[in-house]
Amino acid sequence: xxxxxxxxxxxxxxxxxxxxxxxxxxxxxxxxxxxxxxxxxxxxxxxxxxxxxxxxxxxxxxxxxxxxxxxxxxxxxxxxxxxxxxxxxxxxxxxxxxxxxxxxxxxxxxxxxxxxxxxxxxxxxxxxxxxxxxxxxxxxxxxxxxxxxxxxxxxxxxxxxxxxxxxxxxxxxxxxxxxxxxxxxxxxxxxxxxxxxxxxxxxxxxxxxxxxxxxxxxxxxxxxxxxxxxxxxxxxxxxxxxxxxxxxxxxxxxxxxxxxxxxxxxxxxxxxxxxxxxxxxxxxxxxxxxxxxxxxxxxxxxxxxxxxxxxxxxxxxxxxxxxxxxxxxxxxxxxxxxxxxxxxxxxxxxxxxxxxxxxxxxxxxxxxxxxxxxxxxxxxxxxxxxxxxxxxxxxxxxxxxxxxxxxxxxxxxxxxxx
Numbered sequence: 001x002x003x004x005x006x007x008x009x010x011x012x013x014x015x016x017x018x019x020x021x022x023x024x025x026x027x028x029x030x031x032x033x034x035x036x037x038x039x040x041x042x043x044x045x046x047x048x049x050x051x052x053x054x055x056x057x058x059x060x061x062x063x064x065x066x067x068x069x070x071x072x073x074x075x076x077x078x079x080x081x082x083x084x085x086x087x088x089x090x091x092x093x094x095x096x097x098x099x100x101x102x103x104x105x106x107x108x109x110x111x112x113x114x115x116x117x118x119x120x121x122x123x124x125x126x127x128x129x130x131x132x133x134x135x136x137x138x139x140x141x142x143x144x145x146x147x148x149x150x151x152x153x154x155x156x157x158x159x160x161x162x163x164x165x166x167x168x169x170x171x172x173x174x175x176x177x178x179x180x181x182x183x184x185x186x187x188x189x190x191x192x193x194x195x196x197x198x199x200x201x202x203x204x205x206x207x208x209x210x211x212x213x214x215x216x217x218x219x220x221x222x223x224x225x226x227x228x229x230x231x232x233x234x235x236x237x238x239x240x241x242x243x244x245x246x247x248x249x250x251x252x253x254x255x256x257x258x259x260x261x262x263x264x265x266x267x268x269x270x271x272x273x274x275x276x277x278x279x280x281x282x283x284x285x286x287x288x289x290x291x292x293x294x295x296x297x298x299x300x301x302x303x304x305x306x307x308x309x310x311x312x313x314x315x316x317x318x319x320x321x322x323x324x325x326x327x328x329x330x331x332x333x334x335x336x337x338x339x340x341x342x343x344x345x346x347x348x349x350x351x352x353x354x355x356x357x358x359x360x361x362x363x364x365x366x367x368x369x370x371x372x373x374x375x376x377x378x379x380x381x382x383x384x385x386x387x388x389x390x391x392x393x394x395x396x397x398x399x400x401x402x403x404x405x406x407x408x409x410x411x412x413x414x415x416x417x418x
Contacts, residue, residue, distance in 0.1 A: 002003070003375060006189040010180070011297045012026070012080060013282065022266075025374055026037070027068050027411065029397060030115065032132075033219075034357065038085060038138075038192050041230050044139060048318045051279070052178060053112070057098060057365065062113075064386055065067045067204045070154060073283070074350055076260060076390060078333065082321065089239045098115065105144075108145070109164045114233065118181075118239040120130070122383045125243070125244035125381055126244070126303045126382065126383050126384070126385040127388065128377070128384075128385025128386045129245075129309065129374060129377050129385065129386045129387065129388070130374070130375040130385075131374055133308060133309055133311045133373075133374075133386075133387065133388055134310075134311055134372075134373035134374065135137070135309075135310070136310075136313075137234060137296060137297045137300050137303055137309040137310040137311065137312055137313070137316075138303070139308075139312065140239075140296065140303035140304055140305045140308070141296075141303065141305075142302055142303055142335060143294070143302055143303065143304050144343075145348075146263040146265045146347065146348050146349035147263065148261070148349075149263055149349075151171050151265055152261060152262060152263045152264055152265065152349070153262050153264070153265065153266050153267050153357070153411045153414070154261055154263025154411075155261055155410045155411040155412065155413055155414045155415045155417070156255075156259065156260050156261070156410070156411065156416045156417070157258070157259045157359065157406070157407040157410045157411060157414060157416075157417045157418070158256060158257065158259075158416075158417070158418045159192075159212050159213065159216045159218070159257040159259070159300075159418075160212060160213040160418055161191040161192050161210075161211050161212035161213070161216070161220060161255065161259075162191055162211045162212075162255065163191070163250070163255045164189045164190060164191050164211075164251055164255070164347055165254050166194075166211065167234075167251075168189070168190040168194065168196070168211075168234075169187050169188065169189065169190070169224065169234060169236065169242070170187065170190075170197050170198070170236070171183070171184045171185060171186055171187050171188070171190065171196065171236060171239060171240070172184060172188070172197045172198030172199075172220075172339045173394065174187070174197065174199065174200040174201075174219075174393050174396075175275045175334075175338060175396065176278060176338055176394075177198065177305070178198065178199075179199060179408065181197050181198055181344060182198075182239060182243075183198055184223075184281075184381075185243045185381050185382055186223050186240075186243065186245055186281075186379035186380055186381060187223070187226075187234070187236060187240055187245065187249065188223060188224065188379075188394075189221060189222055189224050189251070189255075190200070190219065190220070190221045190223040191211050191212070191220045191221075191250070191255055192210050192211055192216060192217065192218045192220045192257075192398075193205050193208050193209075193210055193217050193218060193398060194208050194209045194210060194211065194217050195207075195208035195209075195218040196208075196219040196221065200396075201407070204215050205217060205219060205273075205396065205398045209338065212257075213305065213418075214406075215399075215400055216398075216399050216400075217398035217400075218395065218396060218397050218398045218399055219394070219395065219396040220257055220321065220363065220364065220393075220394075220395055220397065221393065221394050221395075222391075222392070222393040222394070223281075223322075223378050223379040223380065223391070223392070224249045224250070224253075224300045224378075224379050225249070225318075225320075225367050225369065225377070225378055225379075226245065226247035226248060226249055226250060226376060226377055226378075226379065226384070227247050227248045227249045227250050227369060227376055227377060228246055228247035228249035228322035228375060228377060229247070229370070229375060229378060229414070230372070230379075231247075231248060231251065232246065232247060232248055233248065234249055237254065239284060239377075243381075243382050244380075244382045245380070245386075246272045247367070247376075249401050250367055250368070250369060250376070252365040252366055252367055253317065253366050253367060253368055254364070254365070254366040255363070255364075255365050256362075256364040256365075257361065257362065258361070258363075259358070259359035259360065259361055259362075259407050259411065260324065260359065260360045260362055260411065261347055261351060261357075261360070261411040262345065262350075262351065262357035263348065263349025263350070264345075264348065264349050264350040264351070264354075264357075264362070265350070265351065266357070266412045267357045267358055267359050267403045267408055267411050268328075268356050268357065268358060268408065269358070269401075269405060269407075269408050270328070270358045270359065270397045270399075270404060271333055271394065271397070272334045272397060272398065272401065272404070273333050273397065273398065274323060274334075274342070274358075275333060275394075275395070275396045275397075276324050276338075276361070276371070276394075276395045276397075277324075277338050277391065277392065277393070277394050277395075278322055278323060278324045278325065278392060278393050279291060279292040279293055279322065279390070279391055279392030280290045280292075280390065280392060281380070281381060281384070281390050281392045282381060282384060282390065283384075283387070283389045284380075284383075284384040284385060284387035284389060284390050285384065287306075288306070288389060290339070290353045291307075291389050291390075292306075292322065292323060292391075292392070293305075293306045293307075293351060293388060293389055293390070293391035293392070294306065294321035294322070294323070295310050295318070295319075295334040295388055295391070296310055296320055296321060296351045297310050297311055297312035297313070297317065297318065298312070298316050298317040298319050298366055299316050300312075300315065300316065302321065303323070304321065304387055306388075307387075307388060307389045308387045308388055309376070311371055311373070312330075312370070312371060313371075316364040317364050317367055317368060317369075318365075318366070318367045318369045318376070319364065319365065320363070320364070320365040320378075320391060321362065321363070321364055321365075322362070322363040322365070322391065322392070322393040323360065323361075323362045323363075323394060324342075324360060324361040324362070324363075324393070325339070325342045325344045325360075326342070326344070326351075326357060326359065326361075327341050327342060327343045327344065327345055327351035327355035327356070327358075327360050328341065328342050328344065328355055328356055328357075328358045329340065329341050329342070329355055330354075330356055331357070342358070343355060345357070349361075359407050359408065359411055361395055378390070378391055381399065
């Protein structure tokens with residue numbers, strides 16, 4: 001399942017246009033829950049194989065028991081009553097022994113099933129990243145952005161939410177795997193809503209506190225970065241190791257949650273509880289149709305990779321830019337594939353017919369990481385080998401309506417607000 005390096009090439013220019021591609025095709029599969037199924041397959045297969053072997057052993061044992069009973073029956077026909085009684089006692093003892101043997105076989109079978117599950121989980125982990133997943137930022141393609149037209153909206157609003165100093169981490173995703181513990185199989189950084197986990201609902205999010213200023217209770221989250229030379233000392237280290245995510249979690253030095261306008265029109269308010277995702281957490285195997293990763297270095301954001309980690313010179317920091325779709329269908333707060341209700345603008349920055357522009361979220365995350373190949377990696381599903389093309393992020397709007405009106409007014413009036 002490891003990607004073929006010969007196929008990976010510099011990302012086409014269309015993928016590097018900030019918020020500038022046509023509406024993507026329907027997602028072939030939900031990004032996060034399917035990984036659990038993929039990992040579950042080998043585990044269940046191994047377990048069922050052990051169960052089959054146990055069943056064969058049991059049938060052989062039963063056949064031996066029946067032969068033994070038949071022989072005893074033939075002997076009883078030619079013997080006296082006292083001998084019959086003795087043989088009956090022996091038969092009872094043999095039956096008890098057979099029952100004990102059957103119980104032991106059941107216990108062995110259960111143990112074998114557990115071992116099969118563990119082996120399957122380990123077999124599902126694909127090693128990575130490789131040295132050729134890294135390249136100097138000078139080799140990255142240039143980024144092109146659409147020019148803002150006369151009717152466009154030039155303002156910005158930055159929600160100040162911190163850098164997850166309170167270490168809010170878990171491997172859940174309530175948007176694509178609601179109610180599932182470890183539904184993501186990789187650890188997320190969270191800023192904003194303090195309650196975000198796999199059990200989150202509109203009601204629980206609305207009742208929780210936040211790390212953001214001005215009462216923004218929105219949930220912002222993305223996969224963590226790790227320094228692979230250092231030991232994972234987090235509370236979820238055992239689960240992360242089982243899922244193939246190794247190394248010490250590195251918090252961003254900066255996490256900027258910025259809402260931007262549209263190059264061709266004014267923006268309208270997002271509905272409360274709107275859910276949006278960007279990128280494809282399984283792009284290493286699904287392909288790059290929904291890949292949106294932008295890997296760059298501070299001070300050199302005019303260049304970016306989608307399929308490489310950047311090696312940054314001097315004091316420059318590894319930088320992730322995660323831009324979200326911003327053309328809303330005007331009706332739904334979510335969709336079956338979590339994509340069709342909010343899509344990306346076209347190459348000129350215009351929203352497709354039947355959609356309207358909403359404030360576009362751009363996450364900018366900076367990190368102090370070693371400047372060498374294979375030294376760091378983003379968390380991923382076990383089979384995705386920490387491929388940089390799998391970078392992704394999630395957002396649920398829980399801003400009070402009054403704050404959302406402020407965001408829209410700032411963007412449409414051309415102001416830069418915080």
